[in-house]
Amino acid sequence: MSSIPVRPETPVTAAERSDAARNRERLLLAARELIEQGGAGALTMDRLAEHAGVGKGTVFRRFGSRAGLMLTLLNDSEAAFQARFLFGPPPMGPGAEPLERLIAFGTERIAYLVEFGDLVLAAGHASRGRFEVPAVALWNQHVEMLLREAGVDSPEPWLMAGSLTATLDPERLLHLIRDHGVTRDRLGVSWRDLVTRVVTGA
Amino acid sequence: MSSIPVRPETPVTAAERSDAARNRERLLLAARELIEQGGAGALTMDRLAEHAGVGKGTVFRRFGSRAGLMLTLLNDSEAAFQARFLFGPPPMGPGAEPLERLIAFGTERIAYLVEFGDLVLAAGHASRGRFEVPAVALWNQHVEMLLREAGVDSPEPWLMAGSLTATLDPERLLHLIRDHGVTRDRLGVSWRDLVTRVVTGA
Structure with a gap:
């Protein structure tokens, strides 16, 4: 889990970029699993963080909002x-x-x-x-x-x-x-x- | 133009009923003409009364609202x-x-x-x-x-x-x-x- 927010102004190394991409995929996969189980209504930022095993801050930094x-x-x-x-x-x-x-x-x-x-x-x-x-x-x-x-x-x-x-x-x-x-x-x-x-x- | 509101509790004669029906048709025809000329936005209760040559009260009694x-x-x-x-x-x-x-x-x-x-x-x-x-x-x-x-x-x-x-x-x-x-x-x-x-x- 990377806690570095990926923004254009933040210099990131290749390893960090690859970490970020993996994190993104992991979060999206977890989000799809939640939707599959309980529909879009079941997908909250809290549940996503919990289901993906990351901090809530990471989820918000990544997607901004629900x-x-x-x-x-x-x-x-x-x-x-x-x-x-x-x-x-x-x-x-x-x-x-x-x-x-x-x-x-x-x-x-x-x-x-x-x-x-x-x-x-x-x-x-x-x-x-x-x-x-x-x-x-x-x-x-x-x-x-x-x-x-x-x-x-x-x-x-x-x-x-x-x-x-x-x-x-x-x-x-x-x-x-x-x-x-x-x-x-x-x-x-x-x-x-x-x-x-x-x-x-x- | 009949000013008798046609409601179930009001006893009406056959002549009055026929008057009311003619009035209704006249108003609906006038309303369609207004829409044809200027779209639904052009159809107001005021304009309809004016275009059909009846009082505004008649229009409201007939249709209740726009x-x-x-x-x-x-x-x-x-x-x-x-x-x-x-x-x-x-x-x-x-x-x-x-x-x-x-x-x-x-x-x-x-x-x-x-x-x-x-x-x-x-x-x-x-x-x-x-x-x-x-x-x-x-x-x-x-x-x-x-x-x-x-x-x-x-x-x-x-x-x-x-x-x-x-x-x-x-x-x-x-x-x-x-x-x-x-x-x-x-x-x-x-x-x-x-x-x-x-x-x-x-």
């Missing part, structure tokens, strides 16, 4: 998700057929929401300005590219991609899962059916 | 929309092919949002609890029925219907129209493309 911690978790998981569909192995990443990649994209997005849904809602990405989040624009672009590669000759490719990603709206999916007891598998089957029809029909 | 007026307008227009897809003439109502009815449903829904979008947003149907609005459940049921009639053999018919109606989410469509300048025609073309692919593909 909101900062939430945002870090979400940015990290979103970045990991993006890396998977942009550069990861098939079927989500390059190398698989475009329809397979589309199916994998939605299926993995549903899995992501099951895991991080509480965070997504807590961060408010789901309500105000939910259409202008940069991540949403990137998914749209990605889906549009895959539709083109799959030979979908749509009169409105950008709008079609937007319609498909709209069906993955976090609030909608979490509502179906939580209030209607729809399983992640059923959502995946329905996404596969939808994009398969869009690619093969017309 | 919020009451908004809700009345929305309920009336939603009821009219529902009547059209349930019992109205083809292509939206019974008698047309199911795919034609699906296309007409979305096209008319887009037109509805262009006309009443301000009201829909003002009434808050678009944010909290937007998935549990009875109207949304009815559209879902309607789209599911048309998909079945069109011979769509979906593993998850209810979820598929929900995905399609999700693409007509008011906030999303109004965002596309207002922030991206997407025309109602382009949205209609994209909806037609989407449902045609869903019905013919697989």
Whole structure:
């Protein structure tokens, strides 16, 4: 455990930087475990410090506040998700057929929401300005590219991609899962059916 | 102009009832004209009284408040929309092919949002609890029925219907129209493309 706050003005050695990175990973892992056990509500700065076996001061120096911690978790998981569909192995990443990649994209997005849904809602990405989040624009672009590669000759490719990603709206999916007891598998089957029809029909 | 407030405890003659109904229609028509000219923001109780040529007291007795007026307008227009897809003439109502009815449903829904979008947003149907609005459940049921009639053999018919109606989410469509300048025609073309692919593909 390092007690050195990592700030731009603080000269740090390579060993300290590597220590800091390890600490950060350890804290984020512990945070994810807490969320898995009891939802985003269970994640407090106190519990995180206790669960990760570090001092409370370390947690605050690292993330600033509970909101900062939430945002870090979400940015990290979103970045990991993006890396998977942009550069990861098939079927989500390059190398698989475009329809397979589309199916994998939605299926993995549903899995992501099951895991991080509480965070997504807590961060408010789901309500105000939910259409202008940069991540949403990137998914749209990605889906549009895959539709083109799959030979979908749509009169409105950008709008079609937007319609498909709209069906993955976090609030909608979490509502179906939580209030209607729809399983992640059923959502995946329905996404596969939808994009398969869009690619093969017309 | 009748100044008799229509309340259950007030005995009214048939002529008075008919007067009241005409007055109500006149006020709602005037309210729609004001919204058409300047959006929901332009609709105040004062302006409505002036535009309809009645006393301000009449407007307040009829609708209680500006919020009451908004809700009345929305309920009336939603009821009219529902009547059209349930019992109205083809292509939206019974008698047309199911795919034609699906296309007409979305096209008319887009037109509805262009006309009443301000009201829909003002009434808050678009944010909290937007998935549990009875109207949304009815559209879902309607789209599911048309998909079945069109011979769509979906593993998850209810979820598929929900995905399609999700693409007509008011906030999303109004965002596309207002922030991206997407025309109602382009949205209609994209909806037609989407449902045609869903019905013919697989």
